Amino acid sequence: MRLHVTEHRVRLGPDEYRVLRATGLRRALCYDAEHWLDLRVDRAAAAELAAAWLLAARSPRSLVHVPLRRHGERPVGQPLPEPYRARDLLLVHHSAQFPASRWKDVRGRLGRGSPHTVEFRRADFRPDTDRAVPGAHHAGFRDRLRLTTAADTLVLSGSALPFADAGADFLDLADTGPGRDRRTRHFAGHACAELHPTSGLLDRTVPLVHVEYCPEWEPATEGGRAGAEGGGG
Numbered sequence: 001m002r003l004h005v006t007e008h009r010v011r012l013g014p015d016e017y018r019v020l021r022a023t024g025l026r027r028a029l030c031y032d033a034e035h036w037l038d039l040r041v042d043r044a045a046a047a048e049l050a051a052a053w054l055l056a057a058r059s060p061r062s063l064v065h066v067p068l069r070r071h072g073e074r075p076v077g078q079p080l081p082e083p084y085r086a087r088d089l090l091l092v093h094h095s096a097q098f099p100a101s102r103w104k105d106v107r108g109r110l111g112r113g114s115p116h117t118v119e120f121r122r123a124d125f126r127p128d129t130d131r132a133v134p135g136a137h138h139a140g141f142r143d144r145l146r147l148t149t150a151a152d153t154l155v156l157s158g159s160a161l162p163f164a165d166a167g168a169d170f171l172d173l174a175d176t177g178p179g180r181d182r183r184t185r186h187f188a189g190h191a192c193a194e195l196h197p198t199s200g201l202l203d204r205t206v207p208l209v210h211v212e213y214c215p216e217w218e219p220a221t222e223g224g225r226a227g228a229e230g231g232g233g
Contacts, residue, residue, distance in 0.1 A: 001120045003051035006113030010106045017098070017106055020055065021065040021113060024048045027217045030068045030087045030154065031080070036208035037087075037147075037154060039068075040075045046174035046193075046213060051120055053167035056091035057160040063098060063106070064091040069152060075214030088153040091163060094146070104151035125168040145195075146203040162201040166209075169193040173213055 008019040028045035031038055041049060049066070056064040066089040074080065092098045145158035173193040195202060195209035202209075 008113040039211040050167045050170035057163035060093035076216035092157040100148035100150040100155040144203040147206040
């Protein structure tokens with residue numbers, strides 16, 4: 001499995017940041033609804049999303065940026081709120097202690113970057129038998145994902161554990177639609193993967209994360225594109 005990225009080095013004052021920006025995910029979008037985060041993907045984008053989350057799990061000193069706001073394609077037969085607020089994703093290992101408030105400045109200095117290809121094997125993803133996380137529901141558990149919003153970007157920070165766990169769910173969705181994992185669901189033509197608060201891997205700042213498989217896509221209308229890009233930075 002391959003994920004195409006560009007690598008960027010950005011210095012802000014005394015700090016230098018390494019950003020890995022995914023350059024695929026052509027048929028994918030993300031927006032925050034009232035009570036959950038909603039992503040729509042085709043199969044290729046679901047696999048690339050899985051690879052991006054696993055990359056975040058394995059790159060604790062890097063910021064993994066997944067641009068999703070300006071692709072202009074929309075799923076066929078999948079109504080979206082109008083105007084909807086499209087978002088990018090930024091996946092950050094919590095040990096980096098990256099302030100989300102700095103993201104707009106970092107993004108503005110990215111430049112063209114240098115292209116790379118990251119490759120993963122299916123064996124790199126956590127199998128179903130390894131999904132149980134002892135202690136995830138205990139108050140002192142510190143590996144949960146946290147959410148901050150900055151510059152039209154959902155900044156998710158956490159340990160390698162929830163990033164890798166979510167990546168495995170997204171790979172199930174790309175592989176089979178309904179998937180093998182109990183958190184990958186299929187009914188009445190609806191196939192999705194969910195990161196749910198009941199897993200114990202999400203902080204209170206993160207609502208339900210819903211990733212839906214959409215097989216057909218079409219170019220966005222000018223009005224829809226304007227809604228998606230409104231308020232960008």
